[in-house]
C-alpha cells in the first residue's frame with residue numbers, strides 16, 4: 398500500500414462488508430467495515446478514488462420464489478449510508494456489479510470519492526472465478542487492492558482471479574490483510590519458544606489437519622473442549638455421555654504417538670465439569686476426565702486442568718489459540734475458556750506473542766473484553782486456519798504472482 402502512488406488513480410478494492418443486518422436492514426455489527434476504513438482512507442488521502450467490491454450473504458442460495466435475486470434483502474446498498482458517515486465523504490452506489498452503468502459511474506468518479514458496486518455474489522460468475530467477469534471488474538479501476546482476508550482462501554473473481562489483469566506494481570494487499578499475513582508469518586516462521594498451541598471446540602475431525610501441522614511446529618499442544626473426550630476415550634478412559642467421534646479413536650491414538658515421537662507434549666484436561674444434560678440449567682459436578690459417570694457429559698475443563706494448562710501457557714513465548722475449552726455459551730461451563738483467555742493475556746503481558754484465530758475463540762476473547770490484551774486477534778476464520786494449516790491461499794498468491 399505504502400509504495401503505491403494513488404494520486405489521480407482509481408483503486409478497485411475488495412473488502413469484506415458481509416455485515417450482519419437486522420430485519421429492517423440496519424447494520425448490527427460494523428466491525429468488518431471499521432477494519433477496512435484505514436485502507437480506504439489511505440487511498441482517498443493520497444488523492445485517489447475508491448471503487449469497492451464485496452459480497453453480502455448468499456443471494457444465489459436464497460432466490461425468490463420466481464427464481465430472481467432478492468435484491469431488497471441482499472443489496473450492498475445497505476452499507477452505503479453508514480460508510481459515508483464513517484468516512485465523511487460522498488459514497489455513491491452502483492446498482493450493478495459490472496456493465497454499462499458500472500463502467501460509466503467508475504469513469505466519472507472523482508478523486509476523493511467512493512463508489513460501492515452491487516453485491517459481487519449477485520453474479521454466479523463470481524464464485525466460479527469466471528475470467529470474463531473478472532476482466533470486466535478489473536477494467537473499472539487502475540490499481541487492485543485486496544483487503545478481504547476473510548475470503549482470501551476462495552479463488553473467486555473479485556478475491557483472486559481479477560488480480561492477473563493488473564501488472565504486479567498495480568496490485569496490493571490492503572492494511573488489514575497485510576496485518577493478518579504479517580502475524581501469521583510471525584508464528585509460522587521462526588517463532589520464539591516454547592511455542593504452545595491451544596485447541597478446543599467441538600470436533601477432532603475439524604481440526605485434524607491443524608493438529609498434524611502443529612506437530613511439526615510447536616512444543617506443546619493443549620487440547621480442551623469437546624474434542625478432548627475422543628482422546629480420553631482412545632486412551633481407555635470412561636467418558637460417559639461426552640461428545641465423542643468413535644471413528645476417530647485410532648486417529649487420536651496415532652496423533653498421540655506421533656507427538657511422542659516428535660517430542661511434542663500433549664496436554665489433555667485431567668478433570669472436567671460434567672453435566673447431566675446439555676443445558677445451561679443442568680446439574681453439574683467435577684470429575685476426572687477419564688472417570689466420567691454414565692449419563693454425565695464433560696462440558697468444560699475442571700480446576701486441575703485449568704491449573705496445568707495455565708502453567709504451560711505462562712512459560713510459553715508464542716501462543717496460538719483456536720477453539721473454546723468448553724461450552725462457553727452457557728455461563729456454568731464458561732470458566733475454563735475464561736481462565737485460559739486470562740492466562741493468554743497474562744503471558745502476553747509477560748512478553749509472549751499470542752495469536753487468537755478462528756470463530757469461537759475470537760468470540761470468547763471479545764466477550765471477555767480481552768481482545769486488546771492478546772497480540773493479535775485474527776478476523777480471518779477459515780482463511781487464518783488454512784494459513785496455519787500451511788495451505789497456500791489463492792487470494793494471497795494472486796497478489797504476489799509474477
Ligand code: AMP
Pocket residue numbers: 597598599600603621622623624640695696697719720721722723724725726756757
Ligand atoms: P468449533 O467451531 O469446532 O471451534 O467448536 C465450538 C463449539 O464447541 C462451541 O459452540 C462450544 O460450545 C462447543 N464445545 C466446546 N466444548 C464442548 C464440549 N465439551 N461438549 C460439547 N460442545 C462443546
